[in-house]
Amino acid sequence: MEDSSGEESGISDSEIEEYVEKPYQALQNGTYKVKNSNGTLKCPFCAGKKKQAYGFKDLYQHASGVAKGASHRSAKQKATHLALARYMEVDMGYTSEQTIRVADPEPQPSEQKEDVFCWPWIGVVVNIVKDVKTGKQLTDSGFWMKTFSKYKPLGVEVFSDEQEQTAQAVVHFEKEWTGFKNAVDFEKSFEAGHHSKKEWIANKGNLGPGIYGWFARADDYNEEGQMGDYLRKNRELKTLSDVMQKGKQDKENIVVNLANEIDMKNQTLDEMQSKFNEKAMSLSRMLEEKDKLHQAFYEETRKMQRIARDHVQRILAEQEKMNHDLESKKRQLDWRTRELGKREVLTERERQKLEEDRQQNDERNSSLQMASAEQKKADTNVLRLVEEQKREKEEALKKILQLEKELDARQKLQLEIEELKGKLEVMKHLGDDDDAAVQRKMKEMTEELEQKIDDMNHLEAMNQTLVTKQRQSNDELQEARNVLITALLDILQSNRTNIGIKRMGEIDEKAFVAECKRRFTVDEALIKASEGCSLWQENLKDPAWHPFRIIENNGNTEEVINEKDEKLMKLKEEWGDEVYKTVTVALQELNEYNPSGRYVINELWNYKEGRKATVKEVVNYIFKNLKTLKRKR
Incomplete structure (x- = not known):
């Protein structure tokens, strides 16, 4: 309100x-x-x-x-x-309990005129003379601390008087009422032994060897001499009412300060609760956005699967049509052969021409039969590879989706665990340790937190199992990729097409040829270029030569070419920038694809985009260019 x-x-x-x-x-x-x-x-x-x-x-x-x-x-x-x-x-009948009790009851001031004491409380000891036995003056503070130890003094100071051959001492007591009680007991002990201030004044001319002591008051404070100077410098005069009033005021100030401090703590706690609520709302929004993104990813994945299925069906339909056309042409050639066989050759020239036509037809028929056999074999291999790739892709996609679901569940559990931890911290601040309801609620939240942690550990184990299966699927996919490279090595061995097989780590001889043509004649250029290219190809195979340095990029380390390497500097100086660039590209490819063996390996390559080609891209390219590839074979 x-x-x-x-x-x-x-x-x-x-x-x-x-x-x-x-x-x-x-x-x-x-x-x-x-x-x-x-x-x-x-x-x-x-x-x-x-x-x-x-x-x-x-x-x-x-x-x-x-x-x-x-x-x-x-x-x-x-x-x-x-x-x-x-x-x-x-109206509610609440009684304030601000008055704080002390260890001993405070002395009540009498109706008579109040005594004025030196405060903080202090006692006076006079007539300290030499010890009769030793002949030494008792001016050791430690001795008097032990003597008056039962009154719990804070310290004792001794003042010597050379003129009267005696010494005086002051005994310090606590500021609190316990110190007042000890000072009164100190004074009463001297009164019981008839060595109080009253006796000291009465026996001024005949004091004897004994010491006198009392509780310091206003007359001691105003007295002339060394003792009075000390008291006026280090003490102040106060009545018991003054001390009580000051103590009461100090206690009230403490209560007010404590109330203010509690209020500030409550404000801080409220701010922490508000921040906690903001964080919880932010986490909820993040989870909702993540669910939306996951749903969108799932829909997009299903769309891609549908497009891929339709594409494969179109490819199979085109292949069936091509097979039908091939059989039709084969039947047409057979019919022409039979027709030519029926015709009679009237002249020698016609007979020779007929023989030549028959030989040509036989050769064409043989070529067509061989092409048909090869086509059927290639179709079988391609269809098998397509089915394997489709099956492996679906399995990998299912595993990826399962991994993402497990990862989402794990992240959600982590968020819930962090939220429970935050709630536990807030409950610790909000509730008292003795509040049974708060303790019960904290216990329930702790049990829930432990259950969440067990669930997260279970998800960790399941996630590890799925990761292992995914690695096995990746190994199978890599094996299929190697089989595809081997099967299509002759067909795709060209960089004049969009998709081909590239020899990773092999130096391109064109840069050496171009540089040698500028330096030598045409005949010498080819020989020099071949020698230079072979020499540096052998250098690349040397495992002891590792011209790389490690740099840090966005928190990750990577290896780059060491431009200050002695061999590379010599190469650049001797052959120029283009040859240097060609050799370093081959060196980087070896370091990426075969750093241990340092020999050339084959890789499916997308020449159009300058990167490694996927199995899907290779299969799509084969189906789209099936006629052209057949003619190459």
């Missing part, structure tokens, strides 16, 4: 007492509610905060602390909280 009107927002400290009546009456007639439905209390003037579950004592401390002068509070807040404190005392 907000404050009643805007006219109350600009009151000063002097108007606080006048303004208290309005909120106090509002509390009495029920406009402002103090009690919650669960029996706890709330501050109706701090309704914007998250924590609204106070006990009687906590709410009273909050109200009195704000009302008594928190520096960051306005006069309006002080007045409303002062009205709340008055309402709790008058």
